[in-house]
Structures are given as C-alpha cells and as structure tokens.
Amino acid sequence: MSTPHVVACDLDRTLIYSKNSLWLSGEDKDAPAMVVAEVYEGAPLSFMTRAAEELLLSVKAAATFVPATTRTQAQYERVALPGPLPEYAITSNGGVLLHHGVPDAAWNAQLTDHMAADCAPLEVIEAHLSKPEFAPWILRLRRAEDLFAYAIIDRDAMPESFLAELVELCATAGWSVSVQGRKLYCVPNPINKAAALAEVARRTGTEHVIAAGDSLLDQGMLDFAHLAFRPIHGELHDAGHLAPHLRLTSVRGVLAGEEILREILAEVAPA
Incomplete structure (x- = not known):
C-alpha cells in the first residue's frame, strides 16, 4: 500500500x-x-x-x-x-x-552478490587495520554483522597521513571510510x-x-x-x-x- x-x-x-x-x-x-x-x-x-x-x-x-x-x-x-x-x-x-x-x-x-562482485573481502581491510604500527591509535578493532569493520581510535594519536592512506586503499578496494567521534568505520560501497x-x-x-x-x-x-x-x-x-x-x-x-x-x-x- x-x-x-x-x-x-x-x-x-x-x-x-x-x-x-x-x-x-x-x-x-x-x-x-x-x-x-x-x-x-x-x-x-x-x-x-x-x-x-x-x-x-x-x-x-x-x-x-x-x-x-x-x-x-x-x-x-x-x-x-x-x-x-x-x-x-x-x-x-x-x-x-x-x-x-x-x-x-x-x-x-x-x-552479498554485489559485494562478492565489486569489493575486496572484509579480511583484507581487517588485516590492514591490524598492523602493529597502527596500535597506538587503533585501540580496538571490531566486525559488524560480518559485513564491515569499525575501530575505537585515539584521534589525537592518529596521524592525518594514516587516514589519507586508508581512504585511498579502501577506495581501490571498493570500500569507504568514515570517522565519527572515537569510531572509525570501513564499509563496502554496496x-x-x-x-x-x-x-x-x-x-x-x-x-x-x-x-x-x-x-x-x-x-x-x-x-x-x-x-x-x-x-x-x-x-x-x-x-x-x-x-x-x-x-x-x-x-x-x-x-x-x-x-x-x-x-x-x-x-x-x-x-
């Protein structure tokens, strides 16, 4: 109706x-x-x-x-x-x-069909965010519904260069990035x-x-x-x-x- x-x-x-x-x-x-x-x-x-x-x-x-x-x-x-x-x-x-x-x-x-065709797997993004050199500002990394990743971050410790590089990497992988307060989201474009x-x-x-x-x-x-x-x-x-x-x-x-x-x-x- x-x-x-x-x-x-x-x-x-x-x-x-x-x-x-x-x-x-x-x-x-x-x-x-x-x-x-x-x-x-x-x-x-x-x-x-x-x-x-x-x-x-x-x-x-x-x-x-x-x-x-x-x-x-x-x-x-x-x-x-x-x-x-x-x-x-x-x-x-x-x-x-x-x-x-x-x-x-x-x-x-x-x-699921759209992501399989157009996006890098979630594990690729998680592996990048889990790098030891990012530990000073990636405080906790979480998976949401097995669909996307989000991290609790220390914004003061996080360099601008990290965010710029992450945006570029995710764009190539068919993903997008958003920072909201103390949370950083990486989400497949579909x-x-x-x-x-x-x-x-x-x-x-x-x-x-x-x-x-x-x-x-x-x-x-x-x-x-x-x-x-x-x-x-x-x-x-x-x-x-x-x-x-x-x-x-x-x-x-x-x-x-x-x-x-x-x-x-x-x-x-x-x-």
Whole structure:
C-alpha cells in the first residue's frame, strides 16, 4: 500500500545523544526536560528531549518512520524510541534491512552478490587495520554483522597521513571510510543507507522521502531524499556539505534533534 511520506532518520547525534554530545549552553535550570533513549549495562547512555519524543510520536502517526543507523541490529535494539516497532529499520549502515524487526533475507542476498562482485573481502581491510604500527591509535578493532569493520581510535594519536592512506586503499578496494567521534568505520560501497532507503521507498510506494543525518555515511541518504535535514554539527557540517533540498538546524546538539523533528512534522502533517 502506498504511503505519502517515508521519513528516514539517523540515530546517534541526529535523533539521540550521549551525555558528551548534548551541547547544552546556558543555566542548568533552563535545560530542556529529557528522556532516556538507551540503557547500556544498566546505565542511561543516550537521550532525547521530552519534546522530541512527543514530536516523534506525531511523525510516526503521519508517515512511515524508518530508523537508519550504522549500529548493528543488537546495538539498535537497545534504543527505546517511543511508539510501536517501525515496519522497516535500516541497521549496519544499510547492511541489514529489518522488516517488522526481522532481517530481510532477500536484501541480504542482494548485498552479498554485489559485494562478492565489486569489493575486496572484509579480511583484507581487517588485516590492514591490524598492523602493529597502527596500535597506538587503533585501540580496538571490531566486525559488524560480518559485513564491515569499525575501530575505537585515539584521534589525537592518529596521524592525518594514516587516514589519507586508508581512504585511498579502501577506495581501490571498493570500500569507504568514515570517522565519527572515537569510531572509525570501513564499509563496502554496496552497503549504504541510501540503497536500503531506496528499497524501502520501492516497497512502500512512497511519493516523498525525507531524511536526516549528520555523518558522511548519511550523505548518500540525504542526497537521495526529496527533502533532507542535517544538524550544524558532525562530519557533514565540518565538510560544509550543502544542497538545494538540504535544510540546516539553527542549533547543535540534542536541541537540533528536536528542531529536525519539528520541521519534519510540519512537512508530513501541516497544520
């Protein structure tokens, strides 16, 4: 059945925020009321404003809301967004398409074929990142869903030359690189949020796609959308990314997430 709007939204530093990325200014007494959006090991980890939670409920009532995250499925499932489980969710940067909470087998098979044809194996990238000389800044190396690699890094210790060389190596191998906070991602090119979002749009028969995100891994998704939003923080802001259909927030941090949802609601359910 056709739906008028699909709204795809990145999670971390777009919709939900850790305590270190709230970017609140002014007096504590003037801070917005917030709700816990994620608990990890028994402690609150991510937050959104109470107003943002209410706005998200209204957006979900008016449109097909699609969380779109680089988190693995397990990491995504820790996030407690208000309202019912979304029909579709994009996790692992588009490597996993969840339909009613279950990974879509057809999507997985399609990606596997594309990666086998166009990309160097994951093990090649992992072997490069595991070189002993990189140990001072590659603190931990992880594999996500057997699809891509990410590392916990010491950004201060990491030389610019390392990143430039990694980008070049990955480009040759059919992979892309993104740095978000203390995490460095290496992802095969076929795995991207834009492709997964296009599949959701095809399946829902939508007439209009809205997207929001803050990182370079979100750029393709924002470019694909008819209307896009980004906060004035993050990789895309640092890169000065602009487009005719892209709107920027007036604030950064957790209040940017609230502003994005308010703007989206005005589009999908105009007063």
